Structure formats: structure tokens, C-alpha cells
Amino acid sequence: MTVKAMIDEWYPVGLLSQLDLKGRKTALMDEPIDVALDADGNARVTGGNGRTLPVRVRYGHVWASLGEPKKELFDIPEADQPGRRFVDVGVVRVRCSPLRAVENFLDIAHFPFVHTDILGAEPHTEVQNYKVEIREEEDEVWATQVKFYQPQAAKSASGGITTEYMYRVPAPTCSVLYKTCPPRPGEWDVITLFVQPLAEDLCDVWPWMALFDDESSMTDLIHFQQTIFLQDRSILENQIPRLLPLDPGMEIPTRADLTSVAYRRWLKRHNYTYGAQLVAQ
Amino acid sequence: MxxxxxxxxxxxxxxxxxxxxxxxxxxxxxxxxxxxxxxxxxxxxxxxxxxxxxxxxxxxxxxxxxxxxxxxxxxxxxxxWLAGSRPEEAARVQQWLSFSGRLTASLGGARLHEMLLRPGDIGALQTQGVAALRELEAGLFEQSMRGMRFLAAERPTIADIACFPYVALAPDGGVSLDPYPTIRLWSRAVRSLDQFLEMPGIHRLHELKPEPHVEGSEA
Missing domain, CATH: 3.40.30.10 (Glutaredoxin)
Structure with a gap:
């Protein structure tokens, strides 16, 4: 493993709404950190040796970096769009590689089998062709024109619809999903997966959403997303090998896996290998 | 309600x-x-x-x-779903209903710690969870020797429903169910009940779907 390339990235380390003066002990890439409010009411993150880490507060979460970030935290323009509801789904710990958590989020082929009757259902198991690219200027992985039949695509959906998705990976342990918005055609619902790497095989996952939905209660929105993610959790904890394989010798991907292939290629290109297995064992 | x-x-x-x-x-x-x-x-x-x-x-x-x-x-x-008139059956239903509190405290506590970061002594919770699972395994095995598939009777009772969820979700708290064959059979029996309902972490039994038709299999 190498920590080096990933050390300058931003990572979620807590919910802004749950910060207090007492602080919370957690970890970032094997280093113990402390996340707290300071006397002025600002978020403060302290590293293992007592140094103050660079901090951002955005998308309902506190973000920190162990190194010296060369880029600003990635932008989600929809976070400033009026009329959206912002949902702090809350942390879930998963005993898996942080990279595997992101890769699973990018996969649609498992929907009918893991999220049965919600995000997919047999016999509608086909993943139609879609487009994947690594956008050089933004340095992000994008998958577009992803379409899938879903019995209950969102809390706000009534009945089955063919849902369109776009996936975006703007940072090694974060993904942003844009998805057909049932009550507001023409807009996209935004669902994110922010992953805090605790260790190479352990992570805290902080899902967050920016939705158009004036009907559902906030608790219903939280529970819908927690249901989906907890269906994934038991699968993630049983994936072998535990680290994400970047050696192409290990697996034979299919067309449905194009996003995963691009994600792994992009990780490898940047040496984003914390949580990855470089040589097949 | x-x-x-x-x-x-x-x-x-x-x-x-x-x-x-x-x-x-x-x-x-x-x-x-x-x-x-x-x-x-x-x-x-x-x-x-x-x-x-x-x-x-x-x-x-x-x-x-x-x-x-x-x-x-x-x-x-x-x-x-309640105990019938046999004293042993009534006692077993009560026994396992009370026992289910131990599953909540041990396996449930381990799950909250491992999944939602609630405080607790994870080693002790997992050890107590394993002890409870071993007791459940023995109890279910003894039932199978009596020709009974469920905890208190040959049919499911509220005792089975009281014990099933924390057992089925034990892996969420880092406790494996691999060493308990009788628990796995019982879990399968519960999951194949008519009108069974799943929850996140407890999947439905895909393997109980109808077999695909195979040409020539009539012979």
C-alpha cells in the first residue's frame, strides 16, 4: 500500500450537525484524529500528533485532509440549488476497503438481487449499454446514459419506472450519483457516498442526498437510503479479496462493469492505492 | 395498531x-x-x-x-403461534422468550457497536453472543432429536420470532454463523414461512424459487 498519493485528498470525518465541544475520536488512514467544535463554533480536526488539519465544512459534513490538499474540495453545484432537501443519512461502519465501498456504489448489475423490489427486480436484470469516460480536465470518472428498470426508484416514486443514472467519481473515496427525479422531470436527484477511510479494510460511510421531494418526511428519506445501504453492507463485508484488486489478472469484467474498470484504471493512474491490492495473490 | x-x-x-x-x-x-x-x-x-x-x-x-x-x-x-396446552411447550416458549433478551444485549450490542458506532466492549459483547449462539444451537439440536424443527414445538411459535432477528444479523456485529449448522437449518425454516418478511441484512431465500424447467427431466 501507499498512503502518499491519497494523503492530500479531502475526506469526510463527521456530520456538522453532530459536532460538539467535547469532540469525537475517530481515524483517518490509520491515524487517530479528533473532530470537534472550537470555542468560536468552528469545526476543528486534530491529527495524531496534535497538529491542526486543514478543514472544510460542506454538504452537511466536516472534511479534513492529512496532507496538503492541492485541490479545493470537489464541487456539487446542486448543493446550492433552491428547493432541494438535504438529507444527512448518518454514518454506517463497514468492514471493507473504502475503495470497495465506492465501487459497489457504482455497480448497477446487483440491483435486482440485493435491492430486490426496490432498485431492481427479476427478470429485469439487463444492464443496457452506457458511456464511461475519464474526463481529463476535471480529472473525474463519469458514467452517463445508464438506464435501469426500477420497481421503486425513490421514496417519491410510485410504481416501476425506467430510471436514468449518471455516476461521477470526483475523489478516490467519494462518488456522486445523479438520478431521474420522479416528481420533477428535467432535474436530477443527487445521492452521494462519502467514504472515510479508517484503515485499508475498514471505513465509515456517510451517505448524503440533495433531493426534490416535498412529500416524504425527512425520517422516511433517511430510512429509504439506510435500507438500501444496509442491504449492501453484508455483501461488502464478504467480498474477497478484502482489498480492491487493481491487477487485471484477477477478474474478467463484463460490459456492465465498465464504470468499475474506469474507476480502477483511474485509481491506478493516480497511485490511489490505499485499500487496493496491486498484485494478484 | x-x-x-x-x-x-x-x-x-x-x-x-x-x-x-x-x-x-x-x-x-x-x-x-x-x-x-x-x-x-x-x-x-x-x-x-x-x-x-x-x-x-x-x-x-x-x-x-x-x-x-x-x-x-x-x-x-x-x-x-402461542404455546399449546402442553406444560413443556408453554415452558419452552417462555424460556426462549426470556433468552431472546440475552441475544439483544450481546449480538444486538455488538451490531450497534460495529455498524452504528455505539459505545460498548466489543470483545465482551461478541464473546457473550457466541455463548448464546452455542446454547441456541444445542437447544435446536435437542429439539431436532425430538422431531421438532422449531424452538418450542414442531410448528413455529412467538419464541422463534423473538430469537430469529438478532441471530440472523449476528454477522453484522462480526459474529459468524458458520459454526452452527442447526441454527442455519432453523433460519432457513423461518425464512421459508409463508408471508415471511425480510429486512436489510436478512435476504429472502432466492434458492426456494421454483426450479427452472429442464428439458427431459420428466424421465
Whole structure:
């Protein structure tokens, strides 16, 4: 493993709404950190040796970096769009590689089998062709024109619809999903997966959403997303090998896996290998 | 009948599962247990000073113990889920209902620690969980020697529903079910009941779907 390339990235380390003066002990890439409010009411993150880490507060979460970030935290323009509801789904710990958590989020082929009757259902198991690219200027992985039949695509959906998705990976342990918005055609619902790497095989996952939905209660929105993610959790904890394989010798991907292939290629290109297995064992 | 419910709570799931198996319709009131800790809000503490969920409300009746809710649902809609007239059976139902509290404290505590970062001594919780699972395995095996597939009888009772969720979700708390073949058979028997309901982490039995038709298999 190498920590080096990933050390300058931003990572979620807590919910802004749950910060207090007492602080919370957690970890970032094997280093113990402390996340707290300071006397002025600002978020403060302290590293293992007592140094103050660079901090951002955005998308309902506190973000920190162990190194010296060369880029600003990635932008989600929809976070400033009026009329959206912002949902702090809350942390879930998963005993898996942080990279595997992101890769699973990018996969649609498992929907009918893991999220049965919600995000997919047999016999509608086909993943139609879609487009994947690594956008050089933004340095992000994008998958577009992803379409899938879903019995209950969102809390706000009534009945089955063919849902369109776009996936975006703007940072090694974060993904942003844009998805057909049932009550507001023409807009996209935004669902994110922010992953805090605790260790190479352990992570805290902080899902967050920016939705158009004036009907559902906030608790219903939280529970819908927690249901989906907890269906994934038991699968993630049983994936072998535990680290994400970047050696192409290990697996034979299919067309449905194009996003995963691009994600792994992009990780490898940047040496984003914390949580990855470089040589097949 | 109104259930104050959290989708990820195994104790709430007991009540949802029992209601589904007995055909009772519940009015679900979702509680933001995580991250909102709504179960500790003044409104819910007024209903249940213990600050726990589930809470079941039916007219004047307010229940805060899941075993009592199972008994109430069964008595109302499906008495065959209660103990029959045999003293041993009645005793076994009570024995396993009480035992289910140990599963909640041990395996449930380990799951909350490992999944939702609740405080606790994870080593002790897992050790106590393993001890409870070994006891359950032995109990189920002895039942199988008596020709009974379920905890208290040859048919499922509320005792099975009280024990099933925390056992099935043990891996969420880092406790493997691999060493317990009789528990796995029992879990399969519970999951194949008519009107079985799943929850996140407890998948339905895909393998019990109809076999695909194979040409020439009639011969």
C-alpha cells in the first residue's frame, strides 16, 4: 500500500450537525484524529500528533485532509440549488476497503438481487449499454446514459419506472450519483457516498442526498437510503479479496462493469492505492 | 395498531415480521433512531420512559417490550403461534422468550457497536453472543432429536420470532454463523414461512424459487 498519493485528498470525518465541544475520536488512514467544535463554533480536526488539519465544512459534513490538499474540495453545484432537501443519512461502519465501498456504489448489475423490489427486480436484470469516460480536465470518472428498470426508484416514486443514472467519481473515496427525479422531470436527484477511510479494510460511510421531494418526511428519506445501504453492507463485508484488486489478472469484467474498470484504471493512474491490492495473490 | 418503528432495528423487525406472518396490518410511524436519536425525544420518552423502540400502541394499550407485542399480535390474530396446552411447550416458549433478551444485549450490542458506532466492549459483547449462539444451537439440536424443527414445538411459535432477528444479523456485529449448522437449518425454516418478511441484512431465500424447467427431466 501507499498512503502518499491519497494523503492530500479531502475526506469526510463527521456530520456538522453532530459536532460538539467535547469532540469525537475517530481515524483517518490509520491515524487517530479528533473532530470537534472550537470555542468560536468552528469545526476543528486534530491529527495524531496534535497538529491542526486543514478543514472544510460542506454538504452537511466536516472534511479534513492529512496532507496538503492541492485541490479545493470537489464541487456539487446542486448543493446550492433552491428547493432541494438535504438529507444527512448518518454514518454506517463497514468492514471493507473504502475503495470497495465506492465501487459497489457504482455497480448497477446487483440491483435486482440485493435491492430486490426496490432498485431492481427479476427478470429485469439487463444492464443496457452506457458511456464511461475519464474526463481529463476535471480529472473525474463519469458514467452517463445508464438506464435501469426500477420497481421503486425513490421514496417519491410510485410504481416501476425506467430510471436514468449518471455516476461521477470526483475523489478516490467519494462518488456522486445523479438520478431521474420522479416528481420533477428535467432535474436530477443527487445521492452521494462519502467514504472515510479508517484503515485499508475498514471505513465509515456517510451517505448524503440533495433531493426534490416535498412529500416524504425527512425520517422516511433517511430510512429509504439506510435500507438500501444496509442491504449492501453484508455483501461488502464478504467480498474477497478484502482489498480492491487493481491487477487485471484477477477478474474478467463484463460490459456492465465498465464504470468499475474506469474507476480502477483511474485509481491506478493516480497511485490511489490505499485499500487496493496491486498484485494478484 | 401503530408501531413506532426503525427499519434497521431487529426488535422492531420482530413485530413487523410477526404482523406479516399473522396477517395484521400495522400503521408504521418511522422513528429517526440514527442519526437523529428521536427515541430519546420528549414525545417518545413520554410514551416509553425507557427510551427504547419498538413501541406498539393499540387504543389504550401501550407496549414497550417486543416479546409482549409478539404475544399480543398472536393472541389477537393467530393463537396457534402461542404455546399449546402442553406444560413443556408453554415452558419452552417462555424460556426462549426470556433468552431472546440475552441475544439483544450481546449480538444486538455488538451490531450497534460495529455498524452504528455505539459505545460498548466489543470483545465482551461478541464473546457473550457466541455463548448464546452455542446454547441456541444445542437447544435446536435437542429439539431436532425430538422431531421438532422449531424452538418450542414442531410448528413455529412467538419464541422463534423473538430469537430469529438478532441471530440472523449476528454477522453484522462480526459474529459468524458458520459454526452452527442447526441454527442455519432453523433460519432457513423461518425464512421459508409463508408471508415471511425480510429486512436489510436478512435476504429472502432466492434458492426456494421454483426450479427452472429442464428439458427431459420428466424421465
Amino acid at each position: 401503530k408501531l413506532y418503528d426503525y427499519i434497521l432495528s431487529p426488535s422492531c423487525y420482530k413485530v413487523r415480521l410477526m404482523a406479516s406472518l399473522t396477517g395484521v396490518k400495522l400503521d408504521i410511524r418511522p422513528v429517526d433512531f440514527h442519526p437523529g436519536t428521536e427515541h430519546r425525544s420528549p414525545e417518545l420518552l413520554a410514551l416509553n420512559p425507557a427510551g427504547s423502540i419498538p413501541i406498539l400502541e393499540d387504543g389504550d394499550l401501550v407496549l414497550t417490550e417486543s416479546s409482549a407485542m409478539l404475544a399480543y399480535l398472536a393472541a389477537k390474530a393467530a393463537p396457534e
